[in-house]
Amino acid sequence: MSQLQSLRGMVDLLPEALHRWQAVEAMAREHFQRSGFGEIRTPLLETTDLFCRGIGEGTDVVGKEMYSFQDRGDRSCTLRPEGTASVVRAAIQHGLLSQGAQKLWYAGPMFRYERPQAGRQRQFHQIGVEWLGADTARSDVEVIALAWDLLASLGVGGLELELNSLGTAEDRQAYRNALVAWLEQRSDALDPDSQARLSTNPLRILDSKNKTTQALLEDAPTLADALCDASRERFEGVQRGLTALGIPFQLNPLLVRGLDYYSHTAFEITSDQLGAQATVCGGGRYDGLIGQLGGAPTPAIGWALGMERLMLVLEAAAQADPQGVAAQLTARVFPDVYVVNRGGDAEPAALALARHLRAAGLWVELDASGSAFGKQFKRADRSGARWAVVLGDEEAKRGEVRLKPLKQKAEEFTVALAPVAAIVERLLSP
Structure with missing residues (x-):
């Protein structure tokens, strides 16, 4: 097919x-x-x-x-x-x-x-x-x-x-009459499209892109005169x-x-x-x-x-x-946060966290692949996000999340999963 x-x-x-x-x-x-x-x-x-x-x-x-x-x-x-x-x-x-x-x-x-x-x-x-x-x-x-x-x-x-x-309409009619009379005497020099317009819409001849017609029009009567x-x-x-x-x-x-x-x-x-x-x-x-x-x-x-x-x-x-x-204005835009997550306890917690961060006004990409952390971190780097938020089963059990800067050389740090407002404040910090 x-x-x-x-x-x-x-x-x-x-x-x-x-x-x-x-x-x-x-x-x-x-x-x-x-x-x-x-x-x-x-x-x-x-x-x-x-x-x-x-x-x-x-x-x-x-x-x-x-x-x-x-x-x-x-x-x-x-x-x-x-x-x-x-x-x-x-x-x-x-x-x-x-x-x-x-x-x-x-x-x-x-x-x-x-x-x-x-x-x-x-x-x-x-x-x-x-x-x-x-x-x-x-x-x-x-x-x-x-x-x-x-x-x-x-x-x-x-x-x-x-x-x-x-x-006005009267001005254009007067000009149309003068232009048609002038062009009819030179119709053989017009391009085929302009010759067809001479009887249907002569003012459109003025907009012709044909170079020969353009040169001819340099001496034509002007609308300003009418x-x-x-x-x-x-x-x-x-x-x-x-x-x-x-x-x-x-x-x-x-x-x-x-x-x-x-x-x-x-x-x-x-x-x-x-x-x-x-x-x-x-x-x-x-x-x-x-x-x-x-x-x-x-x-x-x-x-x-x-x-x-x-x-x-x-x-x-x-x-x-x-x-x-x-x-x-035309620059590519990137997420604020990429959520790296894996595990039976971590994945539902990551979904809830992503939802809260989005409600706070952040652009959040949530990795839903369930693949190894190494592959997820590569996708996080390609996404252009400023931060990776890392949540595995161990972090979920402790009620914590790791914040890893992606665009600058800095140490990652661990913060509590709640309150979310504290996480948002850290993510928005310079």
Whole structure:
């Protein structure tokens, strides 16, 4: 019988890696709580129409990458390819928007049928925030600052913020007309994907990775030229706010993001920690999305970061600075105590002792093998624990336990099995 394997692009997260993920998630949770964002958890499976209406049928995500199928009720269902549309759907469905502005964050798996590569899988994971009901330039600045500060606190180096304004729907339509007219005169010079997008989603051509198309676009009309006075003034307000906070940025007129629902501010935060610039966070304003999905017209802004890409960046940062924050955050953690035990009287006593030590807040590994003490001590050394707690039948009969330091040269000593508080005090001592 052949061995079963996970599907391509669906990666198992094993305990050692998952510990690092949880450390990042805990740091993110602290930042979100301090900024007044509450967690929301939405289903992995939604109606396909949610993403067709929200993301846009002309996007690559909807057209090429979604995992969609008919369920037994003959409904078209899709594994969520991103988090924003689901959060907005939940806010509308449960009447959250009638309670005022909503500051929400989420974390979890998303699904896109893409070619797997380093930092990008078909099941990938995002952490994101959505501020529904926020309409000012200052809210844009606050949300961007939250992402910037989180990444900096994680020890990510070489951060760079790229910024653009997509303006209003009217601005984008005017620009779309000008861009299409310009590109149609040069369509033969476009790569095949961009030629196909010319009639479906021309703004996505600006995000082309084809070098020939990129060179051509250097002379193309820019969205900045199509912004109305109000949009231009709003964008200048965002730039002033970021400057006041000391957050550096670069304007990128080709930054359009990959989803149709964006408007006004769009941004990406990159890091050079992997050598080349790699995007670790992206987002922007989406004032029209809530109305598109059946809610009252409501302004909103948000962002998401990809965990797989972020973990690669953190590992590179840890190697570059072994004493830095990223290294501390991603470092392997070890038990406080390894309980070495053997014998008919010792083993139940060791189980009770381990339980009490865990209740006192210690991380305790209890050897349940019943093997010789020599083998157990070798496992204790490999575990990385600070202490070995040794309990054999003789110790159990005397009501004692031996404490043996494992990470420093020091003599072991014997203490009474009770009270446990005295053992805990010794184990926590420097």
